[in-house]
Amino acid sequence: MISDETKKRFDALVKRYPEKRSGLIPILHEVQAEVGYLSPEAIAWVAAYLTLSPADVMSVASFYDMLHLEPVGKHMIYVCQNLTCSLLGAEPLIRHLEDRLGIRMGETTPDGLISLKRMECLASCGTAPAIQIDGIFYERVTPQKLDELLEKLRNGRLRGSRA
Amino acid sequence: MAFEKILTRYQDVPNYTGTIDEYIAQGGYQALPKALREFQPADLVETVKRSGLRGRGGAGFPCGVKWGFIPKDSPRPKYLVCNCDESEPGTFKDRMLIEEEPHQLIEGIVISSYAIGCHLAFIYCRGEFVSGAQVLERALREAYGRGFLGRNILGSGFELDVHVHRGAGAYICGEETGLLESLEGKRGQPRMKPPFPAISGLYRSPTVVNNVETLSNIPHIVLRGAEWYASIGPPKSAGPRLFSVSGHVERPGNYELPMSITLRELIFDHAGGIPNGRRLKAVIPGGSSAPVLTEQHLDVGMDFESLAAAGSMGGSGGVIVMDDTVCMVRVGEIVSRFYHHESCGQCTQCREGTAWLHKVLRRIEHGQGRKEDLDVLLDMCDNMKGKTICVLSDAAAMPIESYLAHFREEFEIHIRERTCPFEGRGAF
Ligand SMILES: Cc1cc2nc3c(=O)[nH]c(=O)nc-3n(C[C@H](O)[C@H](O)[C@H](O)COP(=O)(O)O)c2cc1C
Numbered sequence: 312m313i314s315d316e317t318k319k320r321f322d323a324l325v326k327r328y329p330e331k332r333s334g335l336i337p338i339l340h341e342v343q344a345e346v347g348y349l350s351p352e353a354i355a356w357v358a359a360y361l362t363l364s365p366a367d368v369m370s371v372a373s374f375y376d377m378l379h380l381e382p383v384g385k386h387m388i389y390v391c392q393n394l395t396c397s398l399l400g401a402e403p404l405i406r407h408l409e410d411r412l413g414i415r416m417g418e419t420t421p422d423g424l425i426s427l428k429r430m431e432c433l434a435s436c437g438t439a440p441a442i443q444i445d446g447i448f449y450e451r452v453t454p455q456k457l458d459e460l461l462e463k464l465r466n467g468r469l470r471g472s473r474a
Numbered sequence: 475m476a477f478e479k480i481l482t483r484y485q486d487v488p489n490y491t492g493t494i495d496e497y498i499a500q501g502g503y504q505a506l507p508k509a510l511r512e513f514q515p516a517d518l519v520e521t522v523k524r525s526g527l528r529g530r531g532g533a534g535f536p537c538g539v540k541w542g543f544i545p546k547d548s549p550r551p552k553y554l555v556c557n558c559d560e561s562e563p564g565t566f567k568d569r570m571l572i573e574e575e576p577h578q579l580i581e582g583i584v585i586s587s588y589a590i591g592c593h594l595a596f597i598y599c600r601g602e603f604v605s606g607a608q609v610l611e612r613a614l615r616e617a618y619g620r621g622f623l624g625r626n627i628l629g630s631g632f633e634l635d636v637h638v639h640r641g642a643g644a645y646i647c648g649e650e651t652g653l654l655e656s657l658e659g660k661r662g663q664p665r666m667k668p669p670f671p672a673i674s675g676l677y678r679s680p681t682v683v684n685n686v687e688t689l690s691n692i693p694h695i696v697l698r699g700a701e702w703y704a705s706i707g708p709p710k711s712a713g714p715r716l717f718s719v720s721g722h723v724e725r726p727g728n729y730e731l732p733m734s735i736t737l738r739e740l741i742f743d744h745a746g747g748i749p750n751g752r753r754l755k756a757v758i759p760g761g762s763s764a765p766v767l768t769e770q771h772l773d774v775g776m777d778f779e780s781l782a783a784a785g786s787m788g789g790s791g792g793v794i795v796m797d798d799t800v801c802m803v804r805v806g807e808i809v810s811r812f813y814h815h816e817s818c819g820q821c822t823q824c825r826e827g828t829a830w831l832h833k834v835l836r837r838i839e840h841g842q843g844r845k846e847d848l849d850v851l852l853d854m855c856d857n858m859k860g861k862t863i864c865v866l867s868d869a870a871a872m873p874i875e876s877y878l879a880h881f882r883e884e885f886e887i888h889i890r891e892r893t894c895p896f897e898g899r900g901a902f
Pocket residue numbers: 528529530531532533534535537557558559560561562645646647648649650651683684685686688689864865866869
């Protein structure tokens with residue numbers, strides 16, 4: 312399920328740490344990027360790789376907002392809902408996104424292309440409201456700017472990194 | 475007034491991109507050889523103590539004193555962990571420092587590691603800092619390439635490895651023991667203290683956890699001396715500080731200033747004042763955990779002591795400014811939603827308390843508040859403070875108490891009129 316090349320990288324990664332369990336979260340990031348989400352098989356693979364129990368790995372994965380135990384879209388849009396972004400228009404932005412995509416925050420478009428997620432302060436308050444698409448920040452976002460970003464996303468013209 | 479920029483002086487260099495050559499060209503990596511050649515580790519700890527540098531991550535703890543807690547005779551390896559989790563709402567300066575001037579941090583990490591006898595250090599970046607972590611990785615490769623990292627650094631015999639480690643989205647991993655748990659590959663649940671990390675931290679070994687901005691100061695202290703550093707700003711809050719100013723101001727952004735600056739100067743002179751001819755209503759001076767201040771507090775100094783005396787705190791340096799269109803009940807609803815979501819759930823007072831605060835504030839904002847709700851809120855806050863494993867619980871309660879202390883009437887109107895009086899007038 313995980314390519315040999317990726318596994319080789321994991322072998323090098325865990326050597327950085329005095330205890331190899333420290334590699335767990337970085338590995339979960341990469342496995343999630345390769346598989347799409349942390350499926351039961353993916354969890355079992357990681358558990359076996361680090362000689363942990365699947366329940367242990369599952370319990371860690373469920374603690375973190377960026378790790379997904381259910382299938383998510385190919386692209387992930389995070390919208391900051393914290394104070395400064397709210398003061399400067401996060402909620403209208405969220406309504407605009409929901410209208411455009413026909414889904415609510417926390418959901419995925421039926422074609423599996425885009426998931427929406429509310430996030431807490433993204434450390435972009437100086438350029439609020441802020442969103443992240445596939446790990447890349449977009450700031451001072453307006454509904455018009457959002458439309459342009461969605462257009463580019465659909466045409467595969469937006470760079471990003473899911474790992 | 476013009477102040478000398480120290481941590482952000484690179485901003486005045488045209489087209490600066492933060493590569494190792496650019497950093498060296500403006501005097502970077504001169505402190506490291508000086509530290510290795512002219513200082514014994516213990517002298518460095520003393521120098522940092524004398525400089526008066528206090529932690530910029532939230533608590534303002536004296537940096538040199540913390541380093542001094544590391545036992546010298548421990549048989550276990552020592553670790554330095556740089557806290558780059560930056561998730562305190564309203565704070566965005568560490569992200570700027572790692573993306574724009576990564577080598578200043580790396581130089582600070584190498585010197586600090588030498589001071590405490592550490593040979594393996596980690597930079598824990600919050601999961602969302604995908605590109606920030608990439609910038610750091612590239613900068614670390616450059617530093618290894620020039621012999622500033624690795625074996626026998628600059629021929630001194632000192633060796634150090636530094637790795638970037640990304641989290642995966644959890645505010646509580648900014649709390650230093652939650653961070654260490656997370657770095658060990660576990661849920662980020664804070665540990666009971668004592669033992670403090672200096673005695674038993676990462677892998678049960680002596681560990682120093684310092685914020686990005688704190689460590690970025692170290693090269694300057696070594697190069698220009700503790701006395702020079704201590705002379706900047708008020709005696710008990712020495713050195714420059716990065717204030718992240720956001721919200722209803724003309725020019726939001728990070729401002730590097732001495733802490734002798736007042737809140738009024740920061741908001742009106744530096745950040746350009748309140749836009750659209752509006753009035754200032756409220757300001758949170760140190761991240762969302764800090765109690766709110768109002769117009770009457772504008773002349774408070776932005777140092778740790780003065781902000782505490784005014785009933786708030788310097789915290790993370792995140793200054794959130796709100797104009798008179800803002801509903802404080804809505805602010806309470808947003809802030810309490812955050813702490814509720816981020817409570818790790820280990821302590822009953824915090825787990826239940828944050829859930830209740832959010833539930834009650836939400837119903838008040840939505841016109842379903844009850845007469846007794848304000849007493850319920852205050853009781854709840856009282857019960858949440860001083861009793862838990864970490865201070866997230868206090869951080870959730872203190873702001874709400876302050877909103878009630880300064881804006882009680884606004885809460886009462888919501889309950890009496892069964893609606894938000896701000897609805898349709900700048901509600902957000
Ligand atoms: C709930 C909570 C969240 C915190 N988040 C951060 C953070 O994001 N970044 C940070 O540097 N310190 C954070 N801290 C403070 C750290 O626990 C710790 O005091 C700090 O990293 C020490 O470094 P310093 O002495 O250089 O400030 C947080 C503390 C608490 C209680």
